[in-house]
Structures are given as C-alpha cells and as structure tokens.
Amino acid sequence: MKTRFLNLAIALAALSSPAFAQGKLNVIATTEDLAAIGREVGGDHITIESIAKGYQDPHFVEAKPSFILKLQKADVLIVVGRELEIGWLPPLIQQSRNGKIQVGAPGYFDASLHASILELPTGQITRAMGDVHPQGNPHYWLDPENGKRIARDIADKFSALRPNDKAYFDQRLADFSGRLDAAEKRWLEAMAPYKGTKIVTYHRSFPNFAERFGLEIVGYVEPRPGIPPSPQHTLDLINEMKRDNIKLVLVEPYFDMKTPNAIGRETGAQVLVMPPSVDAGKGMDYIKLFDYDINLLIDAIKKTK
Amino acid sequence: MRMAQIVCASLVTGLAVMPAAASAQSAQDVQALRQEIDQLRKDIDKLNQEYAARLAALEAKLAVAPPPAEQPAPPPAAAAPPVAPAEAAAQPSIANSTQAITAGSKVFNPDMAVIGDFLGAAGTNPVQPDPFSLGGEHPNALQMHESEASFQAVVDPYARADFFISFGEQGVDLEEGFVTFTSLPGGLLTRVGKMRAAFGKVNSLHNHVLPWADRPLVTYNLVGGEDGIDDAGISVARLIPNPWLFLEATGQVFRGDSGGEGSPLFTTTRRSELSYVGHVRGYQDITEDANVDLGFSYSYGHNGIIDPAREGSLVTQLYGIDGTFRWRPLQRSIYRSFLGRTEWIWSRRDQTSELGGLQVANGGYVSGDYQFARRWFAGARLDRSGHPDNASVTDTGASLLLTYWPSEFSQVRAQYRHTNYGVGATANELLFQFQFSIGAHGAHPF
Numbered sequence: 001m002k003t004r005f006l007n008l009a010i011a012l013a014a015l016s017s018p019a020f021a022q023g024k025l026n027v028i029a030t031t032e033d034l035a036a037i038g039r040e041v042g043g044d045h046i047t048i049e050s051i052a053k054g055y056q057d058p059h060f061v062e063a064k065p066s067f068i069l070k071l072q073k074a075d076v077l078i079v080v081g082r083e084l085e086i087g088w089l090p091p092l093i094q095q096s097r098n099g100k101i102q103v104g105a106p107g108y109f110d111a112s113l114h115a116s117i118l119e120l121p122t123g124q125i126t127r128a129m130g131d132v133h134p135q136g137n138p139h140y141w142l143d144p145e146n147g148k149r150i151a152r153d154i155a156d157k158f159s160a161l162r163p164n165d166k167a168y169f170d171q172r173l174a175d176f177s178g179r180l181d182a183a184e185k186r187w188l189e190a191m192a193p194y195k196g197t198k199i200v201t202y203h204r205s206f207p208n209f210a211e212r213f214g215l216e217i218v219g220y221v222e223p224r225p226g227i228p229p230s231p232q233h234t235l236d237l238i239n240e241m242k243r244d245n246i247k248l249v250l251v252e253p254y255f256d257m258k259t260p261n262a263i264g265r266e267t268g269a270q271v272l273v274m275p276p277s278v279d280a281g282k283g284m285d286y287i288k289l290f291d292y293d294i295n296l297l298i299d300a301i302k303k304t305k
Numbered sequence: 306m307r308m309a310q311i312v313c314a315s316l317v318t319g320l321a322v323m324p325a326a327a328s329a330q331s332a333q334d335v336q337a338l339r340q341e342i343d344q345l346r347k348d349i350d351k352l353n354q355e356y357a358a359r360l361a362a363l364e365a366k367l368a369v370a371p372p373p374a375e376q377p378a379p380p381p382a383a384a385a386p387p388v389a390p391a392e393a394a395a396q397p398s399i400a401n402s403t404q405a406i407t408a409g410s411k412v413f414n415p416d417m418a419v420i421g422d423f424l425g426a427a428g429t430n431p432v433q434p435d436p437f438s439l440g441g442e443h444p445n446a447l448q449m450h451e452s453e454a455s456f457q458a459v460v461d462p463y464a465r466a467d468f469f470i471s472f473g474e475q476g477v478d479l480e481e482g483f484v485t486f487t488s489l490p491g492g493l494l495t496r497v498g499k500m501r502a503a504f505g506k507v508n509s510l511h512n513h514v515l516p517w518a519d520r521p522l523v524t525y526n527l528v529g530g531e532d533g534i535d536d537a538g539i540s541v542a543r544l545i546p547n548p549w550l551f552l553e554a555t556g557q558v559f560r561g562d563s564g565g566e567g568s569p570l571f572t573t574t575r576r577s578e579l580s581y582v583g584h585v586r587g588y589q590d591i592t593e594d595a596n597v598d599l600g601f602s603y604s605y606g607h608n609g610i611i612d613p614a615r616e617g618s619l620v621t622q623l624y625g626i627d628g629t630f631r632w633r634p635l636q637r638s639i640y641r642s643f644l645g646r647t648e649w650i651w652s653r654r655d656q657t658s659e660l661g662g663l664q665v666a667n668g669g670y671v672s673g674d675y676q677f678a679r680r681w682f683a684g685a686r687l688d689r690s691g692h693p694d695n696a697s698v699t700d701t702g703a704s705l706l707l708t709y710w711p712s713e714f715s716q717v718r719a720q721y722r723h724t725n726y727g728v729g730a731t732a733n734e735l736l737f738q739f740q741f742s743i744g745a746h747g748a749h750p751f
Binding site for chain 2: 006053055057058060062063064065066068083086087090091093094095096097098099102103104105127130131137163225226227228253254255256
C-alpha cells in the first residue's frame with residue numbers, strides 16, 4: 001500500500017516538473033494571428049486555439065464564460081499585449097483559476113516584447129485623442145519581420161516549458177522563418193513599383209504593414225481611434241483625398257461600409273475590405289494573410305492607374 | 306505506552322518500506338538526474354559562450370575609444386568622474402535605468418478610475434419622492450448620484466485586489482473591497498472582503514453597467530434596494546466539470562447586514578446570525594453569435610425582528626431564478642446586439658404575528674435591450690413586485706429606454722418610467738442619466 005502511495009507521489013512529482021512533463025502543450029492565443037504563428041512553431045507537439053476570430057474586432061471581444069473553460073486548461077496563454085485585449089482579457093484570466101497563465105506567471109506570454117512597435121505616444125496623452133493605446137500601436141503583427149520575432153519568442157517559450165521538444169521547435173522555427181523570408185522577398189518585390197502609394201485606412205490597423213511595404217497612410221475614416229466617422233471629418237477627408245489624388249481606402253472586415261463606400265463614390269477611390277488578421281476558417285495562415293492582402297492591394301492599385 | 310509502540314512500529318515499517326520503493330525507482334531516478342546534469346552542462350556552456358562574446362565586444366569597443374589620459378583634465382568643480390566616450394555612449398541607458406527606478410514607485414500604483422453617475426427626474430411620484438431610493442423623502446430632482454472610484458491591482462503572485470469606493474453627495478461608502486485568490490488548488494476562486502453577493506444577475510452589477518438609470522422594482526422591494534445584498538464576507542466559487550456546459554457554483558457567507566435606506570433586508574442582532582448566499586450558474590454558447598445564461602440563487606439571513614418567544618431574530622429567505630439571452634454577431638459586434646433578461650425572486654419573511662406573520666411575496670422583471678447602431682441602444686422593461694412585509698400589496702411598472710454612447714467612456718440615457726403602486730397611487734416619470742469615466746480602461750461588462 002505504502003509503496004503504491006510512494007510510487008504515486010513520485011509519479012506526481014515527475015509530472016509536475018516541466019522537464020518530464022508529458023503530453024501536448026495546451027496553448028491558447030488571444031487572436032488567430034498569434035495562433036497561426038504558434039501553430040507554425042509548435043506543429044503537432046502542441047494544441048493551439050484562439051479566442052478572437054480573425055473577422056472580429058479584437059478590441060471588442062466578449063468575455064464569454066466558455067472562454068474561461070478554455071483558459072482553465074491552458075499551459076500557455078499568448079497575448080498581443082499593448083492593451084489590445086484590456087477590455088476583455090483581464091476578467092477571463094482572473095476567473096480561469098489557472099495559476100500557470102496569470103500575468104507574470106511562466107505561462108503568460110506577451111508577444112509584443114521584442115516586436116518593433118510604432119506610434120508610441122510621446123508627451124501627454126489624453127482620451128481627447130480617442131481610445132489611444134498608451135503602449136503603442138497593437139497591430140504590430142502585420143509586419144513579417146515582427147512575425148519572425150514573435151515566432152522566435154514563441155519557440156523559446158515552448159522550449160522552456162517542454163525542454164525535450166526543443167530541437168523539434170527550433171527546427172520548425174527555422175523552417176517557418178525560411179519560408180517567411182522567401183515570401184517577404186517576393187512581397188517586397190511585388191510592392192516595389194508602388195512604393196509611396198498614399199492610402200486611407202478606417203482604423204489605425206495598418207501602420208506596420210504600410211511601413212514595411214512602402215505605403216503612406218495619409219488619413220483615417222475614423223476621426224480618432226475608436227470614434228465613429230463624423231460628417232465633418234468625412235467631408236474633410238474627401239476633400240483631402242481629392243486634392244492629393246488618393247485612390248485607396250482600406251477597411252477592416254468588421255467595420256460598417258456605409259461611410260467608406262460614400263467616400264469611394266465621391267472620390268473615385270477603390271474601397272478594399274482588407275483583413276488585418278488571419279481567418280483560419282478560410283484556410284488562411286500567417287503567410288497566406290500577406291499573400292491575400294498584397295494581391296488585393298496590387299489589383300486595386302492597378303485599377304486606379 | 307501503547308501509543309508509543311504504535312508510533313514506533315509505523316515508523317519502522319515506514320523506514321523499511323522506503324528503501325524498497327526507492328530501489329524500485331532508483332534506475333529511473335538516476336537516468337532523470339543524468340539528463341538534468343546534461344541539460345545543466347549545456348546551459349553553462351551556452352552561458353560561457355555568451356559571456357565570452359560579450360567580453361570580446363566590450364574589449365573591441367574599449368580599443369576603439371581613445372585612452373582617458375588624452376582627455377583634458379576635468380575642472381575641479383565637476384564632481385563627476387571623467388567619462389570616456391564609450392561610457393558616455395552608455396550614459397543614456399544609465400539615465401534610463403535611473404528613470405525606471407524612480408518611476409518604479411508609480412509602476413506599482415493600482416489601476417485607478419472614477420466613474421460619475423448624474424441622475425435627474427421629472428414628473429411626479431407620490432409614493433417615492435426620491436426617484437432612486439424607496440426611503441428618501443427628499444425630492445432629489447437632480448443629483449450627482451454616485452462617484453465611484455476604483456483601485457485595482459495584483460497583490461502578489463497569488464492574489465489581486467479590487468476596491469470600489471462610492472462617493473455620494475453626502476457620504477462615502479465602500480461599495481466593494483476584496484481580495485481574490487486566483488490560483489488556489491482545487492480550482493476554488495476565493496474572495497474575501499466586502500462584495501456584492503452573487504444573488505441573481507442585477508445584484509452583482511454596479512450601477513454604471515446596468516442597462517437602466519434605476520434598478521428594477523423587485524430590487525427595491527425584495528432584494529435590499531440599490532445596494533442589494535452587499536456585505537462583508539467570504540465567497541468561494543468552483544467550476545463544476547462536465548462535458549456539456551459552463552457550470553459554476555458559488556457559496557458565500559456574510560456578516561448578515563444588507564439592504565439600503567427604505568429597503569431593509571438582513572439585520573444581524575448577534576454574531577451567529579450570519580447570512581448566506583448560494584448561486585449556481587450555467588452558460589452555453591448556442592452559436593458563435595448567441596448564448597444563454599441561467600442561474601438559481603438562494604439567500605438566508607436574519608431580518609432583525611425579535612420574537613420574544615424565540616431566541617434571536619427571525620429569518621428571511623430569498624429564492625431566485627434568472628435567465629439571459631445574448632445575441633451579438635461577431636463580425637458586426639460593435640454595431641448590433643441584443644440582450645434579453647429576466648429574474649424572478651420569491652421572498653419568505655418570517656414576522657411576529659402582530660406584524661402579520663410569515664409573508665411570502667414574489668416579484669420580477671423582463672427586459673430587452675437592442676443596439677441598433679454603434680452608439681445607440683433602445684430598451685424596455687416590465688416590472689412586478691410584492692412587498693416583503695405585506696404580501697397582499699403588489700406594485701407593477703413599465704419602462705422605455707434610449708441610450709446614446711458618445712464614446713466607450715461616456716453615456717447619456719433617458720428612461721420613461723410608469724409605476725402603479727399597490728397602495729393606490731400612480732407615477733409617471735422621465736428619468737435621465739449622464740455617465741462618464743476617467744482613468745484606467747475598465748473591462749467591458751458581460
């Protein structure tokens with residue numbers, strides 16, 4: 001009897017130490033983009049799921065109790081950070097009853113830590129500027145260079161939690177980075193002729209994308225982040241677009257098309273529904289997201305010429 | 306003597322058994338240890354390499370820098386030691402780190418926010434002069450009803466704390482102040498402090514997240530008014546594992562004092578007269594756009610009425626059911642949504658025979674809120690409630706609402722409220738509300 005108990009105790013101790021932990025790492029990512037990158041690195045040695053869908057506004061996800069059940073069993077939680085999830089993630093983490101993924105615990109992983117972050121506010125910021133993110137623009141995954149950095153950090157995190165699988169994760173990371181490098185070269189070449197093209201976007205979702213691929217964002221359909229379009233601002237924007245001959249408006253799939261379409265009619269601009277996030281339901285992965293967006297952009301730019 | 310023998314015997318057997326067990330495990334253990342040592346060796350090698358590389362880089366930098374001797378002698382007034390260019394280059398990062406140190410004291414400040422709730426009322430109400438409290442005699446037509454300050458932060462790796470302090474125009478009240486232990490074994494989410502009890506839905510919600518300017522009739526009549534069951538105590542909630550749905554059971558013990566002005570509920574007259582709340586909540590996604598939420602609640606506490614024939618004060622028990630249906634299309638989630646909710650509550654209040662004996666009253670509401678544009682919500686609510694101390698009197702009411710959100714951080718609301726009081730009076734009122742929040746971005750209510 002005692003031997004059995006002792007065996008059990010040793011087995012339990014072995015299970016609770018990460019070096020001997022068996023089974024797949026259970027990973028939850030807040031967005032489909034991070035889940036897509038995590039899937040590239042983790043392969044079939046992990047299970048990974050996202051909370052928000054790619055076609056959903058990541059600022060306004062509902063804190064549904066069904067997500068608590070997912071977080072309860074997670075070994076790792078990958079978050080976008082930069083306060084993107086501030087409106088919904090804290091209560092979910094708190095109610096998850098999972099010590100592994102509490103903020104600061106080894107299983108809580110902020111993907112933004114080594115990424116290049118744009119629009120870091122300088123000087124005093126107030127909410128008169130709209131719903132500003134005081135820690136910079138959180139849509140940083142839309143730069144393949146950041147994609148590589150996120151992937152490297154994720155590989156380190158997975159390896160730290162499953163040291164036995166380190167070689168596997170490293171090999172998958174090298175493979176993904178290689179494919180991403182090749183793809184990025186292709187994208188940059190395709191976009192090179194259109195360097196400096198001026199565009200308008202609905203929300204500030206594309207600064208990293210624009211910087212990487214040489215687009216110049218000159219205006220937003222939203223007067224300020226999180227504030228819906230006002231007639232005066234729309235009028236000003238239309239005038240500016242006419243003056244500067246701006247022929248492209250990018251709209252995230254979760255925004256209302258009424259104002260962008262009106263702007264398109266007034267200015268003759270192409271209005272594109274451009275996904276800022278992976279939609280796995282449509283068979284997308286991280287690389288295919290850029291393939292899709294860049295094809296969409298180039299087709300539209302050609303139409304404006 | 307016998308005891309000592311047993312202890313000795315068990316110790317001996319224990320010791321005898323242990324080596325056997327250990328030998329059974331030894332082969333495995335040795336292998337594990339060997340692996341661990343190998344890993345450590347690798348880590349140390351890696352560290353060594355890293356440090357060697359760093360040293361080489363530093364040496365290279367120093368070699369490029371001109372020797373400090375070539376620098377002009379520093380003026381005697383300068384207290385700072387001479388600074389080589391290489392160090393000068395490093396200076397900003399040192400400055401940054403000192404800034405980080407001084408800012409450190411602020412870094413640990415809790416997230417702070419203040420939410421203002423301004424209320425107004427027009428029209429007449431002969432029964433309830435104060436439109437937002439049963440007991441208030443003053444006709445508060447305009448009032449800065451509440452300024453709620455919140456302070457929230459992580460305490461340590463095991464807990465977080467939340468304080469909500471509510472400033473009225475006259476007094477200050479600790480609305481909630483509790484510590485939550487987030488990672489206790491057994492999946493027990495434990496709270497200790499003063500908190501709104503998990504009785505039904507509305508009782509646990511703060512004013513600023515309600516879809517109305519007021520609270521339902523049943524809350525004022527049966528569940529302690531605006532403050533509701535809000536008391537000092539301990540709460541333990543556990544998820545009940547099952548393959549079908551989210552199921553959570555909550556048990557709470559409170560001191561036994563709840564209920565606001567004009568809406569008394571629980572009053573304790575001795576230490577042992579605690580109050581209790583039990584709540585079971587089931588939640589299920591129907592589709593990714595729609596879900597249902599069902600709850601059963603029970604509460605027990607003393608009502609402060611002394612019956613000379615019995616010890617202590619008499620008891621009030623509450624039973625409640627609640628149901629919520631939510632719809633919000635994911636892709637258009639910021640433009641369209643619907644929330645339908647109902648709660649029904651039964652009150653069993655024991656009273657002395659002079660007061661009419663045991664009273665069994667019930668009440669509830671049905672409400673719906675539809676978001677028809679990004680910033681606009683329309684709603685309706687039907688109310689009905691008996692009186693806890695006189696079950697033969699029943700009030701009914703109906704409300705229509707329109708809410709506008711200039712942004713996530715402010716809100717304007719108008720509510721038309723019609724009430725038929727059981728005592729024979731009728732009230733028609735127009736209530737309006739301005740809400741505004743400054744400070745940390747709070748979580749959106751669900």
